[in-house]
Amino acid sequence: IFSKASSSLEDLGESSSETDEDEQPLHRQEGSTDLTPEYWGIQKLAKYVKGGDPTATLIALCSMRDFNLSQEACQLAIKDTGCLEVLINLLDTEEIKCQTGSLKILKEISQNILIRHAIADLGGLEIMVKILDSPDSDLKCLAAETIANVARFKRARKTVRQHGGIKRLVELLESISVGSSCPAKDTETARCGALALWSCSKSTKNKKAIRKAGGIPLLARWLKCSHSNILIPIVGTLQECASEPSYRLAIRTEGMIENLVKNLSSEHEELQTHCASAIFKCAEDEETRDLVRKHEGLQPLSVLLGNTENKQLLAAVTGAIWKCAISRENVLKFQEYKTVETLVTLLTDQPEEVLINVIGALGECCQEQENRGTIRRSGGIAPLVKLLTATNCALLVNVNKAVGGCAMEPENMAIIDSLDGVRLLWSLLKNPNPDVQASAAWALCPCVENAKNSGEMVRSFVGGLELIVNLLKSKDKEVLTSVCAAIANIAKDQENLAVMTDHGVVPLLSKLANTNNNRLRRHLAEAIAHCCMWGSNRVAFGETKAVAPLARYLKAKDPLVHRATALALYQLSEDPNNCVIMHENGVVKLLLAMVGSTDDALQEAAAGCIANIRRLALATEKAKYG
Amino acid sequence: AAMSRKARKLLLDSLTRSAKHFNRSEVECLVNLFDTLVARARSDFAGAGFDRTVFRDTLYSAFGMTDDVVLDRVFSIFDRENKGCITVVEWVEGLAVLLRGTLEEKMKYCFTVYDLNGDGYISKEEMFQMLKNSLLIQPADEEPDEGIKDLVEIALKKMDHDHDGKLSFTDFEKAVRDENLLLEAFGPCLPDIK
Numbered sequence: 001i002f003s004k005a006s007s008s009l010e011d012l013g014e015s016s017s018e019t020d021e022d023e024q025p026l027h028r029q030e031g032s033t034d035l036t037p038e039y040w041g042i043q044k045l046a047k048y049v050k051g052g053d054p055t056a057t058l059i060a061l062c063s064m065r066d067f068n069l070s071q072e073a074c075q076l077a078i079k080d081t082g083c084l085e086v087l088i089n090l091l092d093t094e095e096i097k098c099q100t101g102s103l104k105i106l107k108e109i110s111q112n113i114l115i116r117h118a119i120a121d122l123g124g125l126e127i128m129v130k131i132l133d134s135p136d137s138d139l140k141c142l143a144a145e146t147i148a149n150v151a152r153f154k155r156a157r158k159t160v161r162q163h164g165g166i167k168r169l170v171e172l173l174e175s176i177s178v179g180s181s182c183p184a185k186d187t188e189t190a191r192c193g194a195l196a197l198w199s200c201s202k203s204t205k206n207k208k209a210i211r212k213a214g215g216i217p218l219l220a221r222w223l224k225c226s227h228s229n230i231l232i233p234i235v236g237t238l239q240e241c242a243s244e245p246s247y248r249l250a251i252r253t254e255g256m257i258e259n260l261v262k263n264l265s266s267e268h269e270e271l272q273t274h275c276a277s278a279i280f281k282c283a284e285d286e287e288t289r290d291l292v293r294k295h296e297g298l299q300p301l302s303v304l305l306g307n308t309e310n311k312q313l314l315a316a317v318t319g320a321i322w323k324c325a326i327s328r329e330n331v332l333k334f335q336e337y338k339t340v341e342t343l344v345t346l347l348t349d350q351p352e353e354v355l356i357n358v359i360g361a362l363g364e365c366c367q368e369q370e371n372r373g374t375i376r377r378s379g380g381i382a383p384l385v386k387l388l389t390a391t392n393c394a395l396l397v398n399v400n401k402a403v404g405g406c407a408m409e410p411e412n413m414a415i416i417d418s419l420d421g422v423r424l425l426w427s428l429l430k431n432p433n434p435d436v437q438a439s440a441a442w443a444l445c446p447c448v449e450n451a452k453n454s455g456e457m458v459r460s461f462v463g464g465l466e467l468i469v470n471l472l473k474s475k476d477k478e479v480l481t482s483v484c485a486a487i488a489n490i491a492k493d494q495e496n497l498a499v500m501t502d503h504g505v506v507p508l509l510s511k512l513a514n515t516n517n518n519r520l521r522r523h524l525a526e527a528i529a530h531c532c533m534w535g536s537n538r539v540a541f542g543e544t545k546a547v548a549p550l551a552r553y554l555k556a557k558d559p560l561v562h563r564a565t566a567l568a569l570y571q572l573s574e575d576p577n578n579c580v581i582m583h584e585n586g587v588v589k590l591l592l593a594m595v596g597s598t599d600d601a602l603q604e605a606a607a608g609c610i611a612n613i614r615r616l617a618l619a620t621e622k623a624k625y626g
Numbered sequence: 627a628a629m630s631r632k633a634r635k636l637l638l639d640s641l642t643r644s645a646k647h648f649n650r651s652e653v654e655c656l657v658n659l660f661d662t663l664v665a666r667a668r669s670d671f672a673g674a675g676f677d678r679t680v681f682r683d684t685l686y687s688a689f690g691m692t693d694d695v696v697l698d699r700v701f702s703i704f705d706r707e708n709k710g711c712i713t714v715v716e717w718v719e720g721l722a723v724l725l726r727g728t729l730e731e732k733m734k735y736c737f738t739v740y741d742l743n744g745d746g747y748i749s750k751e752e753m754f755q756m757l758k759n760s761l762l763i764q765p766a767d768e769e770p771d772e773g774i775k776d777l778v779e780i781a782l783k784k785m786d787h788d789h790d791g792k793l794s795f796t797d798f799e800k801a802v803r804d805e806n807l808l809l810e811a812f813g814p815c816l817p818d819i820k
Contacts, residue, residue: 044776044780045780047765047773048761048777048780050763051761051762051763051764051765052760052761052762052763052777053759053760053761053762054814055757055760055810055811055812055813055814056757056760056761056777058807058808058811059777059780059781059784059808059811060777060780061807062784062805062807062808063780063781063783063784065805066784097807097810100807101807
């Protein structure tokens, strides 16, 4: 019954959870008259940088580094004294020492957002990219590290790419010997290259460029290294790029999952976070989920749930667990580690980014009946129902799914109902976000099915039936599919079906019949089948032209569609006019093929429908010829 | 006077040992070069070495070194016994530091170059001497020397760790270890390897 909730990773132009700074940075008040002592100190040195020969310049540059360059006052002093232009001009000379001295300063001050925008505006990036060709490896490292800082906004990343920077940065990852002994100098060059690539990879086009430049096998090679200072930017880059399917494929096929799992046990929390993030993104794919299990990654993930202090780590880990739990074999494994119980403890007092993933995970775990009970016994149902009042849409989607999953057990359903959960779900149908609407409708299906006095309960929601029938006017496919499924359930109660008929459910369903979407077809046919059981609805469906399209559904390849359609057609065939239409549309031949099916319900419905059509044909013959 | 073959071999062996950074064939090349230079020099030294002029020309054409003050100092360093000419041993061993010296060897070398009067300290006056032509663009309203004096103060502030107003080798060494770029702080005196 459940649909797979759409992935939380929309493919935007930029990806990743890190904030980007594309708006023009706020300018300080111009013309401020109180110049700091740092300003004067730096201005004095600026004289020699601007007007001195290389020897004087170097002395001044080295002295400039005695200022606290991480302090904003100093950073801005360098800019305001016109030193920044000179520093960038120095990069354009052939004097390696001056270039080095300049970059050592630029690397520090480019941590400041105003400075890095200024560096980009002054054409500094292009020059730094050129420096990546230098034979001096210290210089290359400095250039790469500075690029890593400057490329924190979109325009800068584009500039790097447009001047051939990505290719050169990837080349920094090429080193002569990468084995278990990584020589220090090669590692340092690669580390700086990886830092820059990590920054640059936030742009989608750069992710592609890195791949085209042959970056992936190099990233894979360095992943086998054991130095955490290079592993962090390497994994950082990989998890950033893992929003691209081509990267996910490569991560899988180049054996990187094994290394990612291994590094979950690192002592460095930052490294653990990035590995978990990478797994989170890659586990969209089934093969990856299997690989994580095969390399025994599920247990370390579960263990890391104990680290509740580091919220970024917790968010990444819960995300990874969520996606891994899509596969049933993984859910069974998680049961061994009592993951569900631990997840329930995380339902309170956690930031939203953690909650979304925790609940996503619980929702997936509900595919196993035992877990639905575990959630109840651990006291998880109440916090879940409470979250139905949240405002964050991504959170609501997951909560709906989890509540729906729990609702499959009558014991759970009793608790949900007592906490007013069904009413809360129903009112979420009013939420403007279609994903929220759809997930709420899906969740309502088991609620309606398993609640005690379900019919009465539904009737008690004022305006509820009108609301859900009107959702059949939505433009969103998922909403339509879920609402049909819900209506199919609701219609099992005669009174409610009568009310829905009054609200025009029949013509609205018929209007949807012309669709090629198999999931929609299936649930629509089920809804029609159940809605036939009131008054003259069968006739009305015929009049609103639902029958002919339904006949076409039998040509689909999906057995679930066949079953639902056969059920609907059987019900509709109680009306003679519908039989005529079905006969004209070649239904008999198609249903005959299904009479031999192993699916009992399909078999019976097909046979029943054919029988009705034949009976009518016989009666017509008799009437004609007396 | 030409050397006998045996004597030459002994010389090459001994030099290969003492100038640790060169291998034997490199030593041989340098010795051959030495012979060429001696032939070019004045014959005052009876073929035992070549003089300051030849030395400065050679360093200029080979390494692009142009500063007179520096070149004089370098010659004095090579010419250990202060005789006015460079012998083959001094030549090879001196170049070993210039071209392939370790950081320690280069630090000692540079410090000695900059210590113009050889008293074991680089004084403010010596710094002034070496930096006096380093400010290419002078602000119009300033005394020309003021700019250089300020630069000397800046350098001192950066490198004078024991605050005694002059740079001892200890000061210099620490400064260079903290920041390698300061090795040739007062002017280029090592070959420019591009």
